[in-house]
Amino acid sequence: MKKLSIGKIRGLQRLANDKGIMAMCALDHRGSLMRMLDETHPDSVSYQAMVDFKLDLCRILAPHASAILLDPIYGAGQAISAGVLPQNTGLLVSLEESGYSGKAEARITDLLPDWNVRKISRMGATAAKLLLYYRPDVGVAGKQLDTVKRLAGDCLKEDMPFIVEPLSYKVGTTESNPQNFAKMKPQLVVETAKQITAFPIDVLKAEFPSDLEYEKNEGKLLDLCHQLNDASQVPWVILSAGVSFDLFYQEVEIACRAGASGFLAGRALWQEAAKASSRQERLKFLETTVVKRLESLNQLANAYGTPWHTKLEASEVDESWHSNY
Numbered sequence: 001m002k003k004l005s006i007g008k009i010r011g012l013q014r015l016a017n018d019k020g021i022m023a024m025c026a027l028d029h030r031g032s033l034m035r036m037l038d039e040t041h042p043d044s045v046s047y048q049a050m051v052d053f054k055l056d057l058c059r060i061l062a063p064h065a066s067a068i069l070l071d072p073i074y075g076a077g078q079a080i081s082a083g084v085l086p087q088n089t090g091l092l093v094s095l096e097e098s099g100y101s102g103k104a105e106a107r108i109t110d111l112l113p114d115w116n117v118r119k120i121s122r123m124g125a126t127a128a129k130l131l132l133y134y135r136p137d138v139g140v141a142g143k144q145l146d147t148v149k150r151l152a153g154d155c156l157k158e159d160m161p162f163i164v165e166p167l168s169y170k171v172g173t174t175e176s177n178p179q180n181f182a183k184m185k186p187q188l189v190v191e192t193a194k195q196i197t198a199f200p201i202d203v204l205k206a207e208f209p210s211d212l213e214y215e216k217n218e219g220k221l222l223d224l225c226h227q228l229n230d231a232s233q234v235p236w237v238i239l240s241a242g243v244s245f246d247l248f249y250q251e252v253e254i255a256c257r258a259g260a261s262g263f264l265a266g267r268a269l270w271q272e273a274a275k276a277s278s279r280q281e282r283l284k285f286l287e288t289t290v291v292k293r294l295e296s297l298n299q300l301a302n303a304y305g306t307p308w309h310t311k312l313e314a315s316e317v318d319e320s321w322h323s324n325y
Helices: 007-016 031-037 048-062 076-082 119-124 141-158 178-197 218-231 245-257 267-275 279-304
Strands: 002-004 021-024 069-071 090-094 101-103 107-109 127-133 162-167 203-206 236-239 262-265 310-312
Touching: 002 007, 007 090, 007 310, 021 048, 021 236, 021 279, 031 048, 031 101, 031 203, 031 245, 031 267, 048 076, 069 076, 069 162, 076 090, 127 141, 141 162, 141 178, 141 262, 141 279, 162 178, 178 203, 178 218, 178 267, 236 245, 245 262, 245 267, 262 279, 267 279
Parallel strands: 002 310, 021 069, 021 262, 069 090, 090 127, 127 162, 162 203, 203 236, 236 262
Antiparallel strands: 101 107
16 A cells, blocks of 8 residues: 655645545646637637636536646636635646647657646645556557656655546557447556556546446446456546536446545536536536536545545654654
8 A cells, every 4th residue: 555645645635525535626628628619610719718717617616526627727827816716625737738749549648838746836736637648558658657757756756646647549440430449448447547556646537447338237337447446556536538427427426336536527517518608608507507416426426435545545654754854
């Protein structure tokens, strides 16, 4: 069992509720959000439109979440400055640029220029997060793991929790068939969890290890999530990956029953709000439908989830700990 330093313990406590469950919202979308706001001309979406959308979401959802994930360009600093982030809500901030470089079948995660873990710590955020395009069976895997290792080291220096979000992707003509890729998904997700959590990261933001469009057997789905739980050396939460809310609700229940410590939900919660015809309509949808969705996920995670500290152990603290800190 991995041992945690004082700063990491405190940070993880701030990401979770009193039960040790992480009920978190992801609002760090950039390129994908531009496409949602204007599918035809995403490049025409203004800076202010992006900021306003995120501030609306943050203002309404943050009081119902244990933590919020925001990006540094349109969300994190703006939410603090605008006073829309409650003081008891944790703040995760992303490190990566939107999108990827390299080939579509050998993706490289690029870090945001002029941004780093030290700055995330300085701004008073709770944790740093990295989205990592990852396939264990692709040649660039080593390069991607080097990025994880380096950033994990930076987070150790700042004594700040580090959350990693590995995302699989399709390779080859066979996998272009969604059903074929769905067959590979469990193996990819489980092996990725094993490899990524071998590094000193603190929370794994994991894909659901199956596709509910093709696999309906609840017993098998539960078994796959147990495999993911066994593979992860750290607490893990489920990401939503833009699926419908109904599907994500099922995923959260199954994952939490198998050992997940909660969820980090994005588009499954709020994606329809991006299509609202007016700000008034958007706010109404957020205040009613989305808040109810979030509260229902909270209830699920609290009922079935495993507290984050069951997979991590606090380092011993004695009278001289401060001298060596």
